[in-house]
Amino acid sequence: MAKAYKKRVLGRGLSAILNEDDNNRFKQNINSNNINEIDVNDISLNPDQPRTNFNQNSLEQLASSINELGLIQPITVKENDGKYILISGERRLRAFKKLNLDSIPAYIRKANDQSSLEMALVENIQRRDLDAIEIAISYKRLIEELNLSHDEMSKKLGKDRSTITNYIRLLKLDPIIQSGIRDKFISMGHGRAIINIASHEKQLFIYEQILKNNLSVRQTEIKVRELDKPKSVTKNLEIDKSIKDQIQKTESKIKSKINLKKNKNKFILSFIFKSKRELIQILKKLND
Numbered sequence: 135m136a137k138a139y140k141k142r143v144l145g146r147g148l149s150a151i152l153n154e155d156d157n158n159r160f161k162q163n164i165n166s167n168n169i170n171e172i173d174v175n176d177i178s179l180n181p182d183q184p185r186t187n188f189n190q191n192s193l194e195q196l197a198s199s200i201n202e203l204g205l206i207q208p209i210t211v212k213e214n215d216g217k218y219i220l221i222s223g224e225r226r227l228r229a230f231k232k233l234n235l236d237s238i239p240a241y242i243r244k245a246n247d248q249s250s251l252e253m254a255l256v257e258n259i260q261r262r263d264l265d266a267i268e269i270a271i272s273y274k275r276l277i278e279e280l281n282l283s284h285d286e287m288s289k290k291l292g293k294d295r296s297t298i299t300n301y302i303r304l305l306k307l308d309p310i311i312q313s314g315i316r317d318k319f320i321s322m323g324h325g326r327a328i329i330n331i332a333s334h335e336k337q338l339f340i341y342e343q344i345l346k347n348n349l350s351v352r353q354t355e356i357k358v359r360e361l362d363k364p365k366s367v368t369k370n371l372e373i374d375k376s377i378k379d380q381i382q383k384t385e386s387k388i389k390s391k392i393n394l395k396k397n398k399n400k401f402i403l404s405f406i407f408k409s410k411r412e413l414i415q416i417l418k419k420l421n422d
Contacts, residue, residue: 323351
């Protein structure tokens with residue numbers, strides 16, 4: 135059983151996303167201390183919960199804190215046919231179960247499925263550190279299921295548009311690389327570098343290079359640029375004797391070596407000069 139309760143100020147993101155009526159009702163529920171003890175076995179997990187990985191050490195620490203100090207912030211649930219569905223507070227619920235406690239303090243509110251989704255996603259995005267992929271999934275779901283643009287989402291959550299876009303772009307990575315980010319084999323910075331590669335096969339090649347050589351984000355960016363850099367198919371052009379004679383005459387005239395090469399369907403004629411003055415002299419001789 136909880137030993138302490140603490141009123142909580144509604145976060146900017148949640149306040150912005152909930153409509154005014156829901157916002158006011160939510161505040162009233164909290165301010166009126168409408169808290170009930172609920173049997174933990176009567177609570178089903180929220181299917182809209184974005185977090186799927188829970189750090190066991192963190193849960194142990196939370197359980198220890200609850201055991202010593204009580205639950206500072208009740209969970210939030212909604213009624214469903216005499217039972218309850220968790221809206222927010224899955225870590226707290228898991229901690230209670232670790233302590234083998236039968237009941238948990240909870241705010242009970244009537245919220246439709248959309249409000250449940252909004253509350254679960256916004257609370258996790260703003261109040262707990264999800265891994266980068268979970269954040270990306272949360273942003274994407276909020277945008278898609280609420281039909282919001284990136285700009286509208288930015289205003290509602292108080293996040294830069296570029297931040298939201300960069301997270302969502304991570305979902306274009308190969309699933310193996312997404313798992314690597316979630317398991318902390320590589321950082322979000324590595325993922326952002328790899329995402330510039332369209333081919334999943336090439337993405338995985340770079341991913342393997344990062345793991346094998348312990349590449350930094352900066353080194354990864356260089357590898358990606360090298361991989362994407364178009365390889366110039368440049369080779370010396372086989373020329374007949376007449377052209378060769380003309381080149382030699384021109385070289386003698388301008389006193390500079392001339393190179394003739396072919397790059398794909400183009401021919402490149404180049405010569406070497408050491409200074410601006412020498413270049414001017416060469417150009418004058420070519421124009422004579």
